Amino acid sequence: MCEKIYRSVLVGCGTVADVHLTALCEGNYAKVTALCDILPEKAKAAMNKHGINCRIYENYEEMLDKERPDCVHICTPHYLHSKMAAEALSRGINVFLEKPAAANEEQLSELLSVEKKSAAKLCVCFQNRFNPSTLLAEKLLTEFGPPIQAFGSVRWKRDVPYYTQSGWRGKWSTEGGGVMINQAIHTLDLLLRFMGRPEYITATCSNHHLKGVIEVEDTCEAMIEFDGGRQGLFYATTAAVKDTQIELQLICKEHEIRIIGPRVYLDGDPLDVANYFGKEDRRVLVKECYGNSHITLIRSFYDALSKGEEMPVTLESAAEAVRVLLAAYRSHDERIKIH
Ligand SMILES: NC(=O)c1ccc[n+]([C@@H]2O[C@H](COP(=O)([O-])OP(=O)(O)OC[C@H]3O[C@@H](n4cnc5c(N)ncnc54)[C@H](O)[C@@H]3O)[C@@H](O)[C@H]2O)c1
Structure with a gap:
């Protein structure tokens, strides 16, 4: 409070x-x-x-x-x-x-x-760090240990009007990139939080469906390497025919966790997320793909300020996803060091 x-x-x-x-x-x-x-x-x-x-x-x-x-x-x-x-x-x-x-x-x-x-x-x-599905996966990982492989996937549709409506989108100088820096950054951030500090990345970025409309990538696939040979596989596109739920698959030594939008599966069986974190606010605020956790995070920001506590999402922790996606842009299919 x-x-x-x-x-x-x-x-x-x-x-x-x-x-x-x-x-x-x-x-x-x-x-x-x-x-x-x-x-x-x-x-x-x-x-x-x-x-x-x-x-x-x-x-x-x-x-x-x-x-x-x-x-x-x-x-x-x-x-x-x-x-x-x-x-x-x-x-x-x-x-x-x-x-x-x-x-x-x-x-x-x-x-x-x-x-x-x-x-x-x-x-x-x-805000997606505060989705009940994310919190539940984090809770399970404290029991299972870090994943040996994570897969993240974002498949959304962003068509010409999305870019003409706000002219800064689709340009290197104003957006700084495409699907990775704008839409997929949230899922990349989650993958990094589940896996730990990344070491290398090999990535390819391309513009599949809006050539001549946007300068930046609409699709990226990447392999991110972590300590001990652990692997992060990532696929993101805004060239899909419609938005679908983001997916994260976390393979641990003995268990497999899957997040599909707000749902969580453990070894193939659905878990009742509400059982762990209470009933979720499922209102759609502007767009479904934003998730429902802006309100939680903004409240936590003010709470942390008033108590003099650490910020709920620190700049240093948020910088990691930016470093990784900028490395993906530099990679051009070469294996490069992230830090
Ligand atoms: N967290 C999320 O899930 C989420 C969702 C959507 C957008 N975003 C982020 O929010 C930001 C805005 O995205 P959007 O979709 O609302 O864009 P938008 O184009 O709809 O809105 C941007 C607004 O900024 C104004 N603006 C531009 N230059 C300005 C300046 N110099 N001073 C004052 N105002 C200025 C524009 O006129 C416009 O009204 C982006 O960084 C985007 O990545 C985050």
């Missing part, structure tokens, strides 16, 4: 901001004092939709300087994440940052160094 009402602002009033504002309006831990978007009509629409009475800005630095908030939610395109987060941290403002933490290595190391020097806190939005 959060012990304080924080003064919060949000920058980037697009698709995902709606989920953040739902969480902020439902929770009793924050009051939204301002919204910012370079298209002020989007900020106004968000304000009206959520019944918030707040100020509107077109420039986020002006918002940070004038509002002097406790926290900022950053929901802008990828290339702006690290710069906006660093500007907030250097003003002593806590940050709840949408994924990815950064769009390239330089941005990532700059943000890590600014964060180390700041007294303010930063949490990255890897």
Whole structure:
């Protein structure tokens, strides 16, 4: 339970901001004092939709300087994440940052160094870490030991309108990549958490279905090597005909765990996830593929701030998936060292 009402602002009033504002309006831990978007009509629409009475800005630095908030939610395109987060941290403002933490290595190391020097806190939005299915798999792994092989798969559909609707998508300079840095990063993050520190990667990335529309990859397959010959196999595409549930298969010495969307199977048998973690909030917030854990994570962020505890998703832990996917981009089918 959060012990304080924080003064919060949000920058980037697009698709995902709606989920953040739902969480902020439902929770009793924050009051939204301002919204910012370079298209002020989007900020106004968000304000009206959520019944918030707040100020509107077109420039986020002006918002940070004038509002002097406790926290900022950053929901802008990828290339702006690290710069906006660093500007907030250097003003002593806590940050709840949408994924990815950064769009390239330089941005990532700059943000890590600014964060180390700041007294303010930063949490990255890897909400799927808090899905009951993830928590159950983690609980089982504490009994079974680390998997000897993990397989992760994301097969979604992102067609031309998805890219034309928001022009930053599909371009190296603004999205920083395609399916790996945008959609599959969550599942990659989970695979890394289940497996531990990765050592090598061999990957191929290609654009199968939107040649001439996007510059970035729509499909990636990778083999990630871990200590002791343990293996992570990964496949991600946005060239599918429809979105299907993400899948993770974790093969341990004596057992096999499978996650398919919200469901968990142990050695082929379904487990009752609700038995372990209570009934899940199964509302669809904007899009089903976001999962249902934004609200849990945002609440935990404010909770951790109020108790002075470690962030529920630290920048250092979230950086690992960025390092691995950037290594996948460099690989071009060669085996390369990740760290
Ligand atoms: N955690 C998740 O599951 C999840 C889901 C969807 C999106 N995301 C992430 O959220 C971020 C936003 O994605 P989206 O789909 O909402 O994009 P979007 O294009 O719908 O929204 C981005 C908004 O940022 C605004 N913007 C751009 N430049 C700005 C600037 N300089 N200052 C202020 N506002 C600016 C745009 O006008 C737009 O309203 C991305 O990083 C994306 O990867 C995360």
